[in-house]
Amino acid sequence: MAVAAHPDDAELFAGGTILKLRGMGRTGVLVDISDGGAGTRGSAEIRAREAAAAAKALGVRRVCLGEPDGRLRNTLEAQWKLIEAIRRFRPKVVFTHHPAEEHPDHGATAALVKEAVFRSGLSKLDVPGEPHRPGRIYYAVASATSVLPAFCVDVTAQWKDKLRVIRCYESQFFTPAGAKAGRYPGKTDLSTPAFMEAVEIRGRFYGARIRRRYAEAFWCEETAEVIDPTALGGERFP
Ligand SMILES: [Zn+2]
Numbered sequence: 741m742a743v744a745a746h747p748d749d750a751e752l753f754a755g756g757t758i759l760k761l762r763g764m765g766r767t768g769v770l771v772d773i774s775d776g777g778a779g780t781r782g783s784a785e786i787r788a789r790e791a792a793a794a795a796k797a798l799g800v801r802r803v804c805l806g807e808p809d810g811r812l813r814n815t816l817e818a819q820w821k822l823i824e825a826i827r828r829f830r831p832k833v834v835f836t837h838h839p840a841e842e843h844p845d846h847g848a849t850a851a852l853v854k855e856a857v858f859r860s861g862l863s864k865l866d867v868p869g870e871p872h873r874p875g876r877i878y879y880a881v882a883s884a885t886s887v888l889p890a891f892c893v894d895v896t897a898q899w900k901d902k903l904r905v906i907r908c909y910e911s912q913f914f915t916p917a918g919a920k921a922g923r924y925p926g927k928t929d930l931s932t933p934a935f936m937e938a939v940e941i942r943g944r945f946y947g948a949r950i951r952r953r954y955a956e957a958f959w960c961e962e963t964a965e966v967i968d969p970t971a972l973g974g975e976r977f978p
Pocket residue numbers: 745746749843845846
Protein backbone atom coordinates (compact mmCIF):
# COMPACT_ATOMS: atom_id res chain seq x y z
CA MET A 741 0.00 0.00 0.00
CA ALA A 742 1.22 3.48 -0.82
CA VAL A 743 -0.50 6.32 1.05
CA ALA A 744 -0.06 9.86 -0.26
CA ALA A 745 -1.58 13.27 0.38
CA HIS A 746 -2.43 13.88 -3.27
CA PRO A 747 -2.87 11.82 -6.43
CA ASP A 748 0.57 11.85 -8.21
CA ASP A 749 2.72 11.90 -5.03
CA ALA A 750 3.11 8.12 -4.74
CA GLU A 751 3.97 7.89 -8.44
CA LEU A 752 6.79 10.39 -7.86
CA PHE A 753 8.21 8.91 -4.66
CA ALA A 754 7.70 5.18 -5.30
CA GLY A 755 6.52 4.72 -8.91
CA GLY A 756 9.58 2.65 -9.84
CA THR A 757 9.36 0.54 -6.68
CA ILE A 758 5.66 -0.14 -7.28
CA LEU A 759 6.38 -1.18 -10.87
CA LYS A 760 9.20 -3.41 -9.64
CA LEU A 761 7.02 -5.10 -7.01
CA ARG A 762 4.25 -5.57 -9.58
CA GLY A 763 6.83 -7.24 -11.83
CA MET A 764 7.53 -9.67 -8.97
CA GLY A 765 3.84 -10.57 -8.89
CA ARG A 766 2.93 -8.51 -5.81
CA THR A 767 -0.40 -6.73 -5.64
CA GLY A 768 -0.83 -3.14 -4.49
CA VAL A 769 -3.19 -0.30 -3.76
CA LEU A 770 -2.73 3.47 -3.81
CA VAL A 771 -4.55 5.47 -1.15
CA ASP A 772 -4.94 9.20 -1.81
CA ILE A 773 -5.84 11.13 1.35
CA SER A 774 -7.27 14.01 -0.75
CA ASP A 775 -8.40 14.38 -4.36
CA GLY A 776 -5.82 17.11 -5.09
CA GLY A 777 -8.65 19.44 -6.09
CA ALA A 778 -7.05 22.51 -4.45
CA GLY A 779 -4.06 22.42 -6.83
CA THR A 780 -3.38 25.54 -8.90
CA ARG A 781 -3.71 23.71 -12.21
CA GLY A 782 -6.47 21.35 -13.32
CA SER A 783 -9.48 20.34 -11.18
CA ALA A 784 -10.60 17.43 -9.00
CA GLU A 785 -12.32 15.89 -12.06
CA ILE A 786 -9.23 16.16 -14.28
CA ARG A 787 -7.00 14.78 -11.52
CA ALA A 788 -9.38 11.85 -10.93
CA ARG A 789 -9.13 10.95 -14.62
CA GLU A 790 -5.35 11.27 -14.55
CA ALA A 791 -5.09 9.29 -11.31
CA ALA A 792 -7.17 6.44 -12.76
CA ALA A 793 -4.92 6.30 -15.83
CA ALA A 794 -1.79 6.25 -13.63
CA ALA A 795 -3.16 3.45 -11.42
CA LYS A 796 -3.99 1.44 -14.53
CA ALA A 797 -0.45 1.94 -15.85
CA LEU A 798 0.96 0.80 -12.49
CA GLY A 799 -1.42 -2.16 -12.35
CA VAL A 800 -2.77 -1.31 -8.90
CA ARG A 801 -6.10 -0.32 -7.39
CA ARG A 802 -6.70 3.19 -6.12
CA VAL A 803 -8.97 4.72 -3.49
CA CYS A 804 -9.41 8.32 -2.30
CA LEU A 805 -10.33 9.12 1.32
CA GLY A 806 -11.76 12.55 0.39
CA GLU A 807 -10.02 14.61 3.08
CA PRO A 808 -9.67 18.38 2.36
CA ASP A 809 -6.73 19.12 0.04
CA GLY A 810 -4.43 21.90 1.20
CA ARG A 811 -5.41 21.61 4.85
CA LEU A 812 -4.89 17.95 5.71
CA ARG A 813 -4.75 17.15 9.40
CA ASN A 814 -3.93 14.02 11.32
CA THR A 815 -7.42 13.74 12.82
CA LEU A 816 -8.99 10.61 14.33
CA GLU A 817 -11.70 10.89 11.66
CA ALA A 818 -9.09 10.71 8.87
CA GLN A 819 -7.33 7.86 10.69
CA TRP A 820 -10.59 5.91 10.87
CA LYS A 821 -10.97 6.16 7.06
CA LEU A 822 -7.39 4.99 6.54
CA ILE A 823 -7.81 2.15 9.05
CA GLU A 824 -10.84 0.97 7.11
CA ALA A 825 -8.71 0.87 3.94
CA ILE A 826 -5.86 -0.92 5.76
CA ARG A 827 -8.28 -3.54 7.10
CA ARG A 828 -9.85 -3.96 3.67
CA PHE A 829 -6.62 -4.31 1.65
CA ARG A 830 -4.43 -5.80 4.44
CA PRO A 831 -1.03 -4.60 3.16
CA LYS A 832 2.22 -6.19 4.32
CA VAL A 833 4.04 -2.85 4.12
CA VAL A 834 3.01 0.80 3.69
CA PHE A 835 4.92 3.44 1.73
CA THR A 836 4.28 7.11 2.49
CA HIS A 837 5.80 10.61 2.66
CA HIS A 838 8.74 11.40 4.91
CA PRO A 839 7.65 13.62 7.86
CA ALA A 840 10.39 16.16 6.98
CA GLU A 841 8.85 17.03 3.59
CA GLU A 842 8.10 20.70 2.97
CA HIS A 843 4.40 20.44 2.00
CA PRO A 844 2.32 20.46 5.24
CA ASP A 845 -0.15 17.96 3.70
CA HIS A 846 2.73 15.52 3.26
CA GLY A 847 3.92 15.86 6.86
CA ALA A 848 0.36 15.45 8.14
CA THR A 849 -0.03 12.30 6.02
CA ALA A 850 3.17 10.79 7.47
CA ALA A 851 1.86 11.28 11.03
CA LEU A 852 -1.60 10.04 10.07
CA VAL A 853 -0.16 6.86 8.52
CA LYS A 854 1.98 6.08 11.57
CA GLU A 855 -0.94 6.31 13.99
CA ALA A 856 -3.44 4.57 11.70
CA VAL A 857 -1.06 1.66 11.07
CA PHE A 858 -0.76 1.07 14.82
CA ARG A 859 -4.43 1.55 15.66
CA SER A 860 -5.51 -0.71 12.79
CA GLY A 861 -4.16 -3.63 14.82
CA LEU A 862 -6.31 -2.87 17.86
CA SER A 863 -9.12 -5.41 18.14
CA LYS A 864 -11.60 -3.29 20.11
CA LEU A 865 -11.47 -0.28 17.79
CA ASP A 866 -14.84 0.83 16.44
CA VAL A 867 -13.87 0.56 12.75
CA PRO A 868 -15.27 -2.00 10.28
CA GLY A 869 -13.04 -4.90 9.28
CA GLU A 870 -10.77 -7.40 10.99
CA PRO A 871 -7.77 -5.88 12.83
CA HIS A 872 -4.61 -5.77 10.71
CA ARG A 873 -1.27 -4.09 11.39
CA PRO A 874 1.16 -3.78 8.44
CA GLY A 875 4.68 -4.88 9.35
CA ARG A 876 6.61 -1.84 8.15
CA ILE A 877 6.21 1.80 7.17
CA TYR A 878 8.67 2.98 4.56
CA TYR A 879 8.95 6.78 4.38
CA ALA A 880 10.03 8.01 0.95
CA VAL A 881 13.02 10.33 1.14
CA ALA A 882 12.09 11.89 -2.25
CA SER A 883 12.44 15.68 -1.84
CA ALA A 884 13.46 15.47 1.86
CA THR A 885 17.04 15.26 0.64
CA SER A 886 18.66 16.06 4.01
CA VAL A 887 17.44 12.67 5.26
CA LEU A 888 19.84 9.75 5.09
CA PRO A 889 18.00 6.83 3.44
CA ALA A 890 17.83 3.48 5.22
CA PHE A 891 17.86 1.74 1.83
CA CYS A 892 17.50 2.43 -1.88
CA VAL A 893 15.59 0.35 -4.44
CA ASP A 894 17.22 -0.08 -7.84
CA VAL A 895 14.59 1.07 -10.36
CA THR A 896 16.82 1.34 -13.42
CA ALA A 897 14.70 -1.15 -15.39
CA GLN A 898 11.49 0.65 -14.37
CA TRP A 899 12.63 4.25 -14.87
CA LYS A 900 11.18 4.84 -18.36
CA ASP A 901 7.84 3.39 -17.30
CA LYS A 902 7.86 5.48 -14.11
CA LEU A 903 8.20 8.64 -16.23
CA ARG A 904 5.38 7.42 -18.46
CA VAL A 905 3.17 7.02 -15.37
CA ILE A 906 4.07 10.54 -14.16
CA ARG A 907 3.15 11.94 -17.58
CA CYS A 908 -0.43 10.69 -16.99
CA TYR A 909 -0.71 13.90 -14.92
CA GLU A 910 -0.52 16.35 -17.78
CA SER A 911 -2.35 18.99 -15.71
CA GLN A 912 0.42 18.91 -13.07
CA PHE A 913 3.75 18.26 -14.76
CA PHE A 914 5.57 19.66 -17.72
CA THR A 915 5.10 17.75 -20.94
CA PRO A 916 6.15 19.25 -24.28
CA ALA A 917 2.71 18.49 -25.79
CA GLY A 918 0.81 20.03 -22.87
CA ALA A 919 2.98 23.15 -22.87
CA LYS A 920 2.62 23.59 -26.63
CA ALA A 921 -1.17 23.30 -26.50
CA GLY A 922 -1.34 25.62 -23.46
CA ARG A 923 -4.02 23.38 -21.97
CA TYR A 924 -3.38 24.16 -18.30
CA PRO A 925 -2.79 27.79 -17.32
CA GLY A 926 -1.22 28.72 -13.98
CA LYS A 927 2.42 28.49 -13.01
CA THR A 928 3.59 26.04 -10.35
CA ASP A 929 6.98 24.56 -9.43
CA LEU A 930 5.76 21.16 -10.59
CA SER A 931 4.82 22.31 -14.07
CA THR A 932 8.27 23.60 -15.01
CA PRO A 933 10.81 21.56 -17.02
CA ALA A 934 13.17 22.10 -14.04
CA PHE A 935 10.94 19.94 -11.81
CA MET A 936 11.22 16.95 -14.12
CA GLU A 937 14.98 17.53 -14.31
CA ALA A 938 15.07 17.42 -10.49
CA VAL A 939 13.17 14.10 -10.57
CA GLU A 940 15.83 12.78 -12.94
CA ILE A 941 18.70 14.11 -10.81
CA ARG A 942 17.31 12.59 -7.60
CA GLY A 943 16.85 9.24 -9.34
CA ARG A 944 20.45 9.34 -10.54
CA PHE A 945 21.76 10.58 -7.18
CA TYR A 946 20.18 7.77 -5.18
CA GLY A 947 21.10 5.34 -7.95
CA ALA A 948 24.75 6.36 -7.61
CA ARG A 949 24.61 5.68 -3.87
CA ILE A 950 23.97 1.99 -4.60
CA ARG A 951 25.99 1.96 -7.83
CA ARG A 952 22.97 1.69 -10.06
CA ARG A 953 21.67 4.09 -12.69
CA TYR A 954 18.36 4.99 -10.99
CA ALA A 955 17.01 4.35 -7.50
CA GLU A 956 14.26 5.43 -5.11
CA ALA A 957 15.25 6.10 -1.50
CA PHE A 958 13.38 5.19 1.69
CA TRP A 959 13.79 5.70 5.40
CA CYS A 960 12.54 3.27 8.01
CA GLU A 961 12.12 4.19 11.66
CA GLU A 962 12.84 0.68 12.93
CA THR A 963 16.10 -1.14 12.35
CA ALA A 964 15.76 -3.53 9.41
CA GLU A 965 16.55 -7.19 9.99
CA VAL A 966 18.92 -8.66 7.42
CA ILE A 967 18.22 -12.33 6.64
CA ASP A 968 21.25 -12.85 4.38
CA PRO A 969 24.13 -10.33 4.61
CA THR A 970 25.63 -11.65 1.35
CA ALA A 971 22.47 -10.73 -0.57
CA LEU A 972 22.55 -6.97 0.11
CA GLY A 973 23.92 -5.91 -3.27
CA GLY A 974 26.93 -3.58 -3.19
CA GLU A 975 28.38 -4.70 -6.48
CA ARG A 976 30.45 -2.22 -8.45
CA PHE A 977 28.68 -0.24 -11.19
CA PRO A 978 27.40 -2.84 -13.63
ZN1 LIG B 1 1.53 16.18 -2.71
